[in-house]
Amino acid sequence: MGFAGSGKTTVFNTLTGLNVPIGFGGEVHLGTVKVPDARIDRLSGMFKPKKTTYAEIVFSDIPGEHGAEHKGLSKKALRQIADQDALCLVLRAFPNPALDAAADPAAELDAFATECLLADLDAVERRLDRAKKDKPDAKEMEAFELMKETLEHEHPLRALSEDVLHREPLRGYGFLTDRPLLVALNCGEAEAAQGLPPAIAERLGALHAAGLVLSASVEAEIAAMEPADQAAFLQDLGLTESALARFIRAAYGLLDLISFFTVGPDEVRAWPIRRGTHARPAAGKIHTDLERGFIRAEVMPYELFLAAGTEQAMRDTGRLKVEGKDYVVADGDILNIRFNV
Numbered sequence: 050m051g052f053a054g055s056g057k058t059t060v061f062n063t064l065t066g067l068n069v070p071i072g073f074g075g076e077v078h079l080g081t082v083k084v085p086d087a088r089i090d091r092l093s094g095m096f097k098p099k100k101t102t103y104a105e106i107v108f109s110d111i112p113g114e115h116g117a118e119h120k121g122l123s124k125k126a127l128r129q130i131a132d133q134d135a136l137c138l139v140l141r142a143f144p145n146p147a148l149d150a151a152a153d154p155a156a157e158l159d160a161f162a163t164e165c166l167l168a169d170l171d172a173v174e175r176r177l178d179r180a181k182k183d184k185p186d187a188k189e190m191e192a193f194e195l196m197k198e199t200l201e202h203e204h205p206l207r208a209l210s211e212d213v214l215h216r217e218p219l220r221g222y223g224f225l226t227d228r229p230l231l232v233a234l235n236c237g238e239a240e241a242a243q244g245l246p247p248a249i250a251e252r253l254g255a256l257h258a259a260g261l262v263l264s265a266s267v268e269a270e271i272a273a274m275e276p277a278d279q280a281a282f283l284q285d286l287g288l289t290e291s292a293l294a295r296f297i298r299a300a301y302g303l304l305d306l307i308s309f310f311t312v313g314p315d316e317v318r319a320w321p322i323r324r325g326t327h328a329r330p331a332a333g334k335i336h337t338d339l340e341r342g343f344i345r346a347e348v349m350p351y352e353l354f355l356a357a358g359t360e361q362a363m364r365d366t367g368r369l370k371v372e373g374k375d376y377v378v379a380d381g382d383i384l385n386i387r388f389n390v
């Protein structure tokens with residue numbers, strides 16, 4: 050999301066390969082993006098499966114508010130972003146001839162942060178008001194008081210660690226400042242290879258947000274090129290990698306996701322799970338039967354597998370580990386689930 054004309058739809062189209070009309074306003078659009086993963090490319094090359102499946106992220110393009118008076122996000126947009134697992138704010142740092150105002154990304158970021166803060170504070174205060182009438186749970190009220198104090202000091206809720214704020218009972222609320230936040234500074238072509246300006250970097254620190262610089266129009270150009278031409282073009286601009294790859298990886302990391310893999314002649318596949326997931330629920334991502342009838346997981350860490358070359362070599366050298374249901378799955382684990390239903 051972001052303010053009107055910041056380049057959200059341009060970014061969204063390049064990410065998803067869709068062709069949503071550029072121009073102001075419109076509906077919310079959804080698009081699925083494959084998470085590039087060189088490990089999957091490599092495994093696919095080794096197993097030559099019938100099918101190769103990457104992890105996916107669904108992006109929503111939420112239009113900005115186009116009113117003369119209101120400079121922020123509409124109530125509707127705020128509701129829509131509360132449904133998302135993570136937020137990505139596109140800031141305009143290029144001159145847009147269709148808008149009167151010069152680019153001021155720091156002011157946009159401040160305005161966005163304030164709107165989210167006020168929306169959360171409003172929700173927290175309403176809950177505390179209601180608590181005066183009903184019989185509230187003491188623990189819950191303690192959490193709400195802590196959130197109120199945090200927001201009043203202009204800190205986002207995501208600044209509170211899980212030790213301090215236990216989130217499970219708060220799930221239904223969808224607090225905006227508790228969502229992981231990625232800020233994309235959408236620059237003109239000339240600034241595409243520069244780092245984040247200090248004024249933005251400083252704010253991101255206070256917001257506990259991640260950030261990156263991109264030029265949506267450059268990315269759109271790159272996406273339209275033959276792969277052979279892309280590298281040369283990137284080099285001319287002083288870039289090593291398209292921002293889209295960085296963007297997708299950042300979004301993936303923001304959700305605290307890691308991937309485990311399954312391999313075989315039919316399919317090589319990446320499975321996204323939250324960091325810290327145990328083997329049994331991880332198996333359940335593949336199929337509920339695997340979770341229900343879970344016996345054990347055979348684990349081959351990607352790097353070790355690559356060095357060994359084959360599963361047999363892993364077995365022969367004792368590097369294939371057999372793990373129980375409580376094993377914490379690591380990024381890059383190749384799993385084979387033994388089960389019985």
Ligand SMILES: Nc1nc2c(ncn2[C@@H]2O[C@H](COP(=O)(O)OP(=O)(O)OP(=O)(O)O)[C@@H](O)[C@H]2O)c(=O)[nH]1
Nearest residue numbers: 053054055056057058059072073074112113265266
């Ligand atoms: N020069 C330049 N123009 C851009 C860039 N990104 C977007 N634009 C232009 O800015 C205008 C608005 O872009 P959109 O992608 O439609 O912006 P948006 O944020 O989706 O706008 P709303 O959905 O109306 O809020 C279009 O004319 C784009 O071509 C950029 O990186 N550089």
Ligand SMILES: [Mg+2]
Nearest residue numbers: 057058074112
């Ligand atoms: Mg748009």
